[in-house]
Amino acid sequence: MKILEALKKIMTGEKTEVMRVLESTPIFSGLNDLELKKIEIITHEREYVPGEIVFHENEPGAGLYIIRRGSIKLTKKSGAGEAEVAVLKNGEFFGELALLDESPRSATATAGEKTQILGFFRPDFLNLLSTEPKLGAKVLLKLSQILAMRLRTTTASSIKGAAENGR
Amino acid sequence: MGVNRTSKWMSWAKLFAIYSGILAALVIFVIFQNVFIPLIIAMIFVYLLNPLADWFESFGIRRTLAVILIFAGSFVLVLGFIFFFQSQITGEFNTLKRQAPVYAAKLKQGLLDGANALEKNFSFIPKGDLRKLIEDKSSAFPDFLAKKMPDILAWTMGLITSGIVTVFAVFFFLKDGRKMRKSLIKIVPNKYFETFLVLLFEIDQSIGAYIRGQIIDGAVVGLLSIAGLYLIGLKYGLFIGALSGAFNIVPYLGPVAAMVPAVLVATAEHHDALLAFKAVGVLALVQLIDNAVVSPLALGKSVDIHPLIVILILPIGGMLMGVWGMLLAVPLYCSLTVTFEILYKGIIKYGNWEA
Numbered sequence A: 001m002k003i004l005e006a007l008k009k010i011m012t013g014e015k016t017e018v019m020r021v022l023e024s025t026p027i028f029s030g031l032n033d034l035e036l037k038k039i040e041i042i043t044h045e046r047e048y049v050p051g052e053i054v055f056h057e058n059e060p061g062a063g064l065y066i067i068r069r070g071s072i073k074l075t076k077k078s079g080a081g082e083a084e085v086a087v088l089k090n091g092e093f094f095g096e097l098a099l100l101d102e103s104p105r106s107a108t109a110t111a112g113e114k115t116q117i118l119g120f121f122r123p124d125f126l127n128l129l130s131t132e133p134k135l136g137a138k139v140l141l142k143l144s145q146i147l148a149m150r151l152r153t154t155t156a157s158s159i160k161g162a163a164e165n166g167r
Numbered sequence B: 001m002g003v004n005r006t007s008k009w010m011s012w013a014k015l016f017a018i019y020s021g022i023l024a025a026l027v028i029f030v031i032f033q034n035v036f037i038p039l040i041i042a043m044i045f046v047y048l049l050n051p052l053a054d055w056f057e058s059f060g061i062r063r064t065l066a067v068i069l070i071f072a073g074s075f076v077l078v079l080g081f082i083f084f085f086q087s088q089i090t091g092e093f094n095t096l097k098r099q100a101p102v103y104a105a106k107l108k109q110g111l112l113d114g115a116n117a118l119e120k121n122f123s124f125i126p127k128g129d130l131r132k133l134i135e136d137k138s139s140a141f142p143d144f145l146a147k148k149m150p151d152i153l154a155w156t157m158g159l160i161t162s163g164i165v166t167v168f169a170v171f172f173f174l175k176d177g178r179k180m181r182k183s184l185i186k187i188v189p190n191k192y193f194e195t196f197l198v199l200l201f202e203i204d205q206s207i208g209a210y211i212r213g214q215i216i217d218g219a220v221v222g223l224l225s226i227a228g229l230y231l232i233g234l235k236y237g238l239f240i241g242a243l244s245g246a247f248n249i250v251p252y253l254g255p256v257a258a259m260v261p262a263v264l265v266a267t268a269e270h271h272d273a274l275l276a277f278k279a280v281g282v283l284a285l286v287q288l289i290d291n292a293v294v295s296p297l298a299l300g301k302s303v304d305i306h307p308l309i310v311i312l313i314l315p316i317g318g319m320l321m322g323v324w325g326m327l328l329a330v331p332l333y334c335s336l337t338v339t340f341e342i343l344y345k346g347i348i349k350y351g352n353w354e355a
Helices: A002-012 A017-023 A033-042 A122-131 A133-166 B002-031 B033-057 B063-121 B129-186 B190-232 B237-247 B253-268 B273-299 B307-349
Strands: A044-048 A053-055 A063-069 A072-078 A081-088 A108-111 A115-121
Touching (some): A017 A115, A033 A122, A044 B129, A044 B190, A115 A122, A115 B190, A122 B033, B002 B033, B033 B063, B033 B129, B033 B190, B063 B129, B063 B237, B129 B190, B190 B273, B190 B307, B237 B273, B253 B273
Antiparallel strands (some): A044 A115, A053 A108, A072 A108
């Protein structure tokens, strides 16, 4: 068993901080060290200053972002101003829909403080699906589960809303 | 409205500035092409071997080890090929060496006959001048060769140096290419980063698919030509077939160029006009199979450009960079179109780069 562990370490190296961040993100949870390493290779580390915009609402998106350190404020245009939708903290992710298509971003993402984020982008994801179909399918399944869960919540709230309106 | 119009103009100005930059880079590339050519050859090998390195890596083997394995494997493969085809290659080479002076004499005789015919038919050509010119030039050839020997040696040394540079470049690009790409992306400002990433991916996809497709296509054409020429019994079938596979990389012109040595050998060596027709027929049939079956499978949609554009850009490439220009014309054109499409979308259509 020890030999196996040692061999694994030689093959994949030590678990890095980025791998730990990825591991704690729902979309990559359940992946083994080797798989996490492969994801780490294709993620991009970016740093934003307070107030810097990560992406604008309605811009075509290229991928998903995971907050490594710091916070991101999501806002949506409403009437003349901007309405805050959410504030995301360490370990949370946003922009996952852009992994599937070039659809416009649904909100503007702005760094609340000095923020480090990890980007996982559609081109690399598509590449992963063709070069590593097994790993790609695992990530795709997780992504689908997250989206299905959101859809259920949205459906439930719209049914509730319709019922309340009908009353 | 005025602000909107100004920002639209600014976007167009940005796109124009980027395109001017790309054009300037291309000019530098053409001027210093000798420096870049070993790197281009290296990139071709990298594109070809990258999927193999990725495949090794998918089993958990580290990148460096995967690349070392590929290099060792290629070395064994080349040695094996030489060992396996040694007798065939030396055989054809020796025949060619033996026949070269005979060909030279035949060529000289052919030129002299031509000169005779010209002198006979056109009275304004002074008698004996053309013959004398041919005699002088052909007897001066060994001297010319001896005089040029230092240049030939320097050229050979240059070739060896370029070869070594290429091998090292292939090793490092294959091993650290991804890291280099990541470092390059890292220095791009946050604002332009997503567009740049998509751009890099699309260019990579288009060039990668083109190179891999062309190599597979060329290999199949080469093998089919060798088999066909062997069946009709043409001498040097192995060489001419392999040449036809290699020439196939240059669209339209390559396949025709490969027919020339086939016809020359059939007429000069076999003295058989029918065989020359057969050889052209075989190579044309291979082209037909290639265009109908092999090429669509190997290249797919990677070179979805109009034949007229190909015919237009090939001579431009050839004029600027010779054979290399003709090889690079199509992938370079594809990359430039993809770049324009993505930058247009990013800067003009979606206005991603507005302040």
